[in-house]
Amino acid sequence: MTEPSPVRQPDLPPPMPARPEADPGPVATGLAVERVDTSFLETLIGYNARRAALTIISHFLPRMAQFGLRPVEFSVLTLIGHNPGITARQLCTTLDLQPPNLVGMIKGVEKRGLLEKRDHPSDRRAQGLYLTAEGESQLEQAQETALALEVEATPRLTPLERITLIRLLRKVYQPDH
Amino acid sequence: MTEPSPVRQPDLPPPMPARPEADPGPVATGLAVERVDTSFLETLIGYNARRAALTIISHFLPRMAQFGLRPVEFSVLTLIGHNPGITARQLCTTLDLQPPNLVGMIKGVEKRGLLEKRDHPSDRRAQGLYLTAEGESQLEQAQETALALEVEATPRLTPLERITLIRLLRKVYQPDH
DNA sequence: TATTGTTATACTCTATAACTATA
DNA sequence: TATAGTTATAGAGTATAACAATA
Numbered sequence: 001m002t003e004p005s006p007v008r009q010p011d012l013p014p015p016m017p018a019r020p021e022a023d024p025g026p027v028a029t030g031l032a033v034e035r036v037d038t039s040f041l042e043t044l045i046g047y048n049a050r051r052a053a054l055t056i057i058s059h060f061l062p063r064m065a066q067f068g069l070r071p072v073e074f075s076v077l078t079l080i081g082h083n084p085g086i087t088a089r090q091l092c093t094t095l096d097l098q099p100p101n102l103v104g105m106i107k108g109v110e111k112r113g114l115l116e117k118r119d120h121p122s123d124r125r126a127q128g129l130y131l132t133a134e135g136e137s138q139l140e141q142a143q144e145t146a147l148a149l150e151v152e153a154t155p156r157l158t159p160l161e162r163i164t165l166i167r168l169l170r171k172v173y174q175p176d177h
Numbered sequence: 178m179t180e181p182s183p184v185r186q187p188d189l190p191p192p193m194p195a196r197p198e199a200d201p202g203p204v205a206t207g208l209a210v211e212r213v214d215t216s217f218l219e220t221l222i223g224y225n226a227r228r229a230a231l232t233i234i235s236h237f238l239p240r241m242a243q244f245g246l247r248p249v250e251f252s253v254l255t256l257i258g259h260n261p262g263i264t265a266r267q268l269c270t271t272l273d274l275q276p277p278n279l280v281g282m283i284k285g286v287e288k289r290g291l292l293e294k295r296d297h298p299s300d301r302r303a304q305g306l307y308l309t310a311e312g313e314s315q316l317e318q319a320q321e322t323a324l325a326l327e328v329e330a331t332p333r334l335t336p337l338e339r340i341t342l343i344r345l346l347r348k349v350y351q352p353d354h
Numbered sequence: 355t356a357t358t359g360t361t362a363t364a365c366t367c368t369a370t371a372a373c374t375a376t377a
Numbered sequence: 378t379a380t381a382g383t384t385a386t387a388g389a390g391t392a393t394a395a396c397a398a399t400a
Contacts, residue, residue, distance in 0.1 A: 031298050033263045036271045040255055045327055046233035048346035053230050055350040056223035086210045094213045121208050125358040125399045150222055156348045168342040169225035171333045173232040302376045302381045
C-alpha cells in the first residue's frame with residue numbers, strides 16, 4: 001500500500017515530568033505521526049464489518065463486470081432465480097431496497113433479456129419476475145464466480161472460520177431467528 | 178432504515194414429500210412466492226458483511242446525530258484524537274478515503290471548532306490535525322455512545338462472539354498481520 | 355383505506371481530472 | 378519527478394413525495 005513503517009524505533013525524547021492526569025495517549029512529541037493507531041475503531045463491529053464488506057466488494061466489482069452485474073443487481077437476480085415469480089415488493093423487503101430504486105434496475109436487466117415479468121396469479125397490481133433461459137445461464141456462471149471470488153478475497157480464512165463468520169454476521173442483521 | 182419487518186411469521190406450507198432429486202429450490206407452482214429463499218446469498222461473506230454493516234449503521238445514524246457525526250466523520254475524529262498531528266494523507270490511506278472527499282469533511286468539523294490544523298514539523302506541504310478541547314470532549318462522549326449503541330444493535334451476540342466476529346472481520350480486510 | 359408499481363427528484367457517497375506548492 | 382492538499386465535477390447509491398391501478 002503506502003508505508004510499511006517497518007521496525008518500530010520510536011526514538012522517544014526524554015520522558016516528561018510525571019503528570020497527575022490520566023492517559024495522554026500517544027506521546028505528543030510535536031513531531032509527525034509515524035504509525036497510525038486504529039485500536040479504538042477496531043473494537044467496533046460496525047467499523048470492521050464495513051471495512052470487510054468494502055474489501056469483498058472491491059474484489060466483486062472487477063470480477064462481475066464481465067456479467068455487467070453490480071452487487072445489488074447480483075442479489076436481485078439471485079433471488080429471482082431461486083424464487084421464480086417473486087414480486088418487486090418482496091425483493092424490496094428482503095434486500096432492504098426502496099421500491100423506486102428497484103424499478104430502473106429491473107428495467108435494465110429486463111432490457112438485457114435476463115428476466116421477464118408475468119402476470120401475478122392473484123394480484124393484478126403485482127407482477128411475477130422470472131429469469132429467462134439466458135438469465136439462468138448467466139446467473140449460474142455469476143454465482144460460481146462469486147463463490148470463487150469470495151475465497152480469493154479472503155485467503156486468510158479457513159473454511160471453518162468462514163462458516164463461523166457468516167453465522168455471527170447473520171446474528172447481527174437477523175435479530176429474530 | 179425502512180421497515181423493521183417485525184415478528185417474522187413465515188406461515189409455512191405443510192412439509193413436502195421426500196424427493197430423490199437434488200434440491201430444485203422452491204417448487205414452481207405457478208403461484209405466488211410465499212417464502213423468499215435467501216439461502217445462496219447467505220453463503221456469501223460479502224452479502225452478510227454488507228447487511229450487518231448496514232444494520233449497525235442504521236443504529237449509528239440516529240444515535241450519533243446528537244453529535245452531528247456520520248460514520249466516516251466519527252472515524253476521522255477518532256483517528257485524529259488518538260493520533261494528534263496525523264495528516265490528511267494518513268487519514269486517507271488508513272480509512273481508504275479519496276483525498277478530495279476528505280477536504281470538505283475536515284473543513285466542516287474545523288468550522289465547528291472540533292479540530293485545528295497546525296504546520297507539519299518537517300513537510301511544509303502537509304498539515305498536522307489536532308482536536309480542540311471541545312473536539313476531545315465531543316469525541317469522548319461520541320465514543321461512549323458508539324460503544325453502547327453497538328451492544329444495543331447486536332443483542333444476540335455474546336461478548337465472546339463479539340470478539341470472535343471482530344477477529345474474523347479483521348482477517349478479511351487486513352490481508353497482512 | 356391500504357398496497358403495488360411507478361415517476362420525478364433530491365440528497366449523500368464516492369471517484370476522477372487537473373491544479374498549486376512543496377519535496 | 379513525485380507527493381500533499383485542493384477544486385471542480387461526475388457518477389453511484391439511496392431517500393422522499395406523489396400518482397394510477399388495484400386490493
